[in-house]
Amino acid sequence: MDGVTVIDHPLVQHKLTIMRNKETSTASFRRLLREISTLLCYEVTRHLDLTTMRIETPLVEMDSPILEGKKLVFASILRAGNGLLEGMLDLVPAARVAHIGVYRDHETLMPVEYYFKAPEDLANRLVIVVDPMLATGNSAIAAMDQLKKRGASNIRFLCLLAAPEGIERFRAAHPDIPIFTASIDSHLNEQGYIVPGLGDAGDRMYGTK
Numbered sequence: 001m002d003g004v005t006v007i008d009h010p011l012v013q014h015k016l017t018i019m020r021n022k023e024t025s026t027a028s029f030r031r032l033l034r035e036i037s038t039l040l041c042y043e044v045t046r047h048l049d050l051t052t053m054r055i056e057t058p059l060v061e062m063d064s065p066i067l068e069g070k071k072l073v074f075a076s077i078l079r080a081g082n083g084l085l086e087g088m089l090d091l092v093p094a095a096r097v098a099h100i101g102v103y104r105d106h107e108t109l110m111p112v113e114y115y116f117k118a119p120e121d122l123a124n125r126l127v128i129v130v131d132p133m134l135a136t137g138n139s140a141i142a143a144m145d146q147l148k149k150r151g152a153s154n155i156r157f158l159c160l161l162a163a164p165e166g167i168e169r170f171r172a173a174h175p176d177i178p179i180f181t182a183s184i185d186s187h188l189n190e191q192g193y194i195v196p197g198l199g200d201a202g203d204r205m206y207g208t209k
């Protein structure tokens with residue numbers, strides 16, 4: 001699918017299967033989400049620009065490649081995005097962080113925005129937005145709208161599961177933003193849940209249901 005990268009690494013798929021299993025405990029689900037996010041982070045950052053740093057090895061001086069971590073922003077769509085965020089920060093501790101509070105109204109499936117805090121000068125940074133679920137796409141689209149309103153123009157979206165309906169809507173609204181996901185699932189059910197899916201990611205992470 002155009003603009004969508006499916007991260008089908010065996011370790012990712014193995015962990016995802018355990019997360020989908022309804023018998024998996026809250027503690028295990030949270031740990032797996034953190035583990036899987038480091039693997040997904042590896043792929044979503046694959047093409048990042050490097051600069052060089054002059055260092056001395058025990059033998060010689062050299063210009064060695066280094067990431068400009070401060071130029072990177074990880075933006076978590078609350079709440080469930082925080083599960084991905086933690087593993088990403090394990091790998092890139094110097095990244096800056098944005099929090100975007102959005103939940104979807106269970107009746108209308110429309111996004112309700114309640115919080116936004118991001119580093120300044122988003123225009124000069126790569127923003128990687130994380131949320132485990134892309135269902136209707138409404139929450140992610142709202143988050144991207146907010147980031148663009150504040151100047152962000154170089155954005156990527158990382159999720160764990162995506163529904164075809166959400167991908168289509170997201171790509172129509174934000175064709176410039178590539179999507180990275182571990183799976184494109186079958187469809188959305190009448191309540192807007194991804195099938196086969198893994199249920200409500202936030203509730204499974206935090207044990208709120």
Ligand SMILES: O=P(O)(O)OC[C@H]1O[C@H](OP(=O)(O)OP(=O)(O)O)[C@H](O)[C@@H]1O
Pocket residue numbers: 077078079080081102103104105109111131132133134135136137138139140166192200201202203
């Ligand atoms: O693509 P959509 O149809 O908008 O659905 C996806 C959104 O739903 C979930 O969040 P939820 O609204 O359950 O909030 P929570 O993370 O606070 O539980 C998920 O983490 C996404 O943000």
Ligand SMILES: O=c1cc[nH]c(=O)[nH]1
Pocket residue numbers: 133135192193194195197198199200201202
């Ligand atoms: O299946 C879904 C859809 C939206 N949000 C979730 O957490 N799960």
Ligand SMILES: [Mg+2]
Pocket residue numbers: 077078079080102103104139
């Ligand atoms: Mg949410």
